[in-house]
Amino acid sequence: MSLYLRDATFIDWRTLEFTRGDLEVDEGDGGGIRLAEEIPAYGCVYDCGGRLVTKAFVIGHHHIYSALARGMPAPKRTPRNFVEILELIWWNIDRKLDAAMIRSCAQVVALEAALHGCTFIIDHHASPGAPSDSLHIIAEALDEIGISHLLCYELSDRDGAGARDAGLRETEAYLRQRPGLVGLHASFTVKDELLERAVGMARDFKTGVHIHVAEAASDEEHCMAEHGCTVAERLERAGALESTATLLAHCLHLTPAERAIVQDSNAWVVHNTQSNQNNNVGRFDPKGLGDRIFIGTDGMHSDVLAATRAMYLEGQAAGGLAPLAAYRRMRRVHDYLEANRIPGDGENNLVILDYPPPTPLTPENFPGHMMYGLSSRHVHAVISDGRVIMRDRQVLSADVSEVLAEARVQAQRLWEML
Numbered sequence: 001m002s003l004y005l006r007d008a009t010f011i012d013w014r015t016l017e018f019t020r021g022d023l024e025v026d027e028g029d030g031g032g033i034r035l036a037e038e039i040p041a042y043g044c045v046y047d048c049g050g051r052l053v054t055k056a057f058v059i060g061h062h063h064i065y066s067a068l069a070r071g072m073p074a075p076k077r078t079p080r081n082f083v084e085i086l087e088l089i090w091w092n093i094d095r096k097l098d099a100a101m102i103r104s105c106a107q108v109v110a111l112e113a114a115l116h117g118c119t120f121i122i123d124h125h126a127s128p129g130a131p132s133d134s135l136h137i138i139a140e141a142l143d144e145i146g147i148s149h150l151l152c153y154e155l156s157d158r159d160g161a162g163a164r165d166a167g168l169r170e171t172e173a174y175l176r177q178r179p180g181l182v183g184l185h186a187s188f189t190v191k192d193e194l195l196e197r198a199v200g201m202a203r204d205f206k207t208g209v210h211i212h213v214a215e216a217a218s219d220e221e222h223c224m225a226e227h228g229c230t231v232a233e234r235l236e237r238a239g240a241l242e243s244t245a246t247l248l249a250h251c252l253h254l255t256p257a258e259r260a261i262v263q264d265s266n267a268w269v270v271h272n273t274q275s276n277q278n279n280n281v282g283r284f285d286p287k288g289l290g291d292r293i294f295i296g297t298d299g300m301h302s303d304v305l306a307a308t309r310a311m312y313l314e315g316q317a318a319g320g321l322a323p324l325a326a327y328r329r330m331r332r333v334h335d336y337l338e339a340n341r342i343p344g345d346g347e348n349n350l351v352i353l354d355y356p357p358p359t360p361l362t363p364e365n366f367p368g369h370m371m372y373g374l375s376s377r378h379v380h381a382v383i384s385d386g387r388v389i390m391r392d393r394q395v396l397s398a399d400v401s402e403v404l405a406e407a408r409v410q411a412q413r414l415w416e417m418l
């Protein structure tokens with residue numbers, strides 16, 4: 001059944017053209033939207049009252065498994081570098097996760113995504129203590145709240161051959177049933193045999209790999225010492241850059257030659273400004289990487305507008321970034337999903353913004369309003385695959401207080417194990 005949005009100020013996410021009128025929104029995956037000539041007497045109607053309506057947002061790289069870490073106790077000692085941040089914090093957490101904790105993580109992230117106007121998450125999951133069925137648990141929790149997804153399990157040699165093989169089994173079991181990616185942690189924890197098996201699996205399932213690349217300089221140093229080449233060269237030789245679905249997260253410490261390899265490949269780059277700042281690993285420079293770049297939150301939060309503003313401000317230090325260029329980079333993920341025919345990001349994924357502008361608002365300056373004014377507190381309602389999943393800042397598809405209470409119980413269990 002169609003949903004009718006009465007009196008919407010529709011902003012086309014591609015052209016930024018404004019149209020005021022009634023919209024008909026198809027229900028279901030891949031559904032469309034169109035101006036409605038008239039609203040049927042018994043139609044399902046949402047009155048927008050002239051509010052802005054535009055395409056919902058997508059998080060290009062997330063770590064749902066980190067959701068219970070907020071406010072957790074400090075690690076045994078202060079990490080001195082990026083690898084120690086992984087060893088002392090994130091690998092200590094992900095090894096302890098069990099099914100109940102993973103489910104709470106996914107529910108919390110889905111709630112926050114819905115509140116922030118996001119209807120699609122590309123996630124990179126790790127739970128070496130409980131790999132089996134972990135991706136299905138996440139998928140079901142996101143489905144229940146109405147968040148579409150492209151998931152993967154983080155394959156790595158960091159926990160030995162048993163954990164590696166369990167990760168491969170989980171990846172294969174998931175890809176047999178759902179679209180997804182083949183996750184790899186990073187070059188420095190992935191041996192040649194695993195890289196080869198992962199790329200082979202991605203080929204078999206006609207998908208790509210999703211890997212952290214040169215997030216810290218140590219990834220490159222390890223690759224040169226262990227494999228005698230740069231990370232991008234290693235991935236290229238293994239065939240990991242051939243798929244148009246391949247995602248390379250971070251790409252901070254690439255040489256000019258590596259940038260050329262990435263640009264000439266089919267892979268996409270995901271930029272995570274706030275995580276880079278949090279880990280003090282360096283600043284992203286898009287130079288020489290081409291234009292297949294979009295943005296992620298890397299587990300920091302589920303707020304695309306906040307991530308876009310951070311990326312925009314960071315861009316000023318890297319030679320300048322126009323509001324329109326930042327807007328386009330935030331939106332580029334829709335092209336990635338469409339090019340790879342990944343379901344869940346049709347035109348019937350919409351956000352209704354309650355944003356009374358204090359200055360004139362036009363198609364030309366909408367990106368400027370987004371960088372300096374619009375924030376997730378203006379997200380009034382969210383439509384996912386043609387269904388309203390959040391309205392008046394209330395998530396409809398979950399008992400929010402119940403989900404949060406359960407998450408606090410699971411977080412306490414996790415923290416006691418750290």
Ligand SMILES: [Zn+2]
Nearest residue numbers: 124212249298
């Ligand atoms: Zn990441």
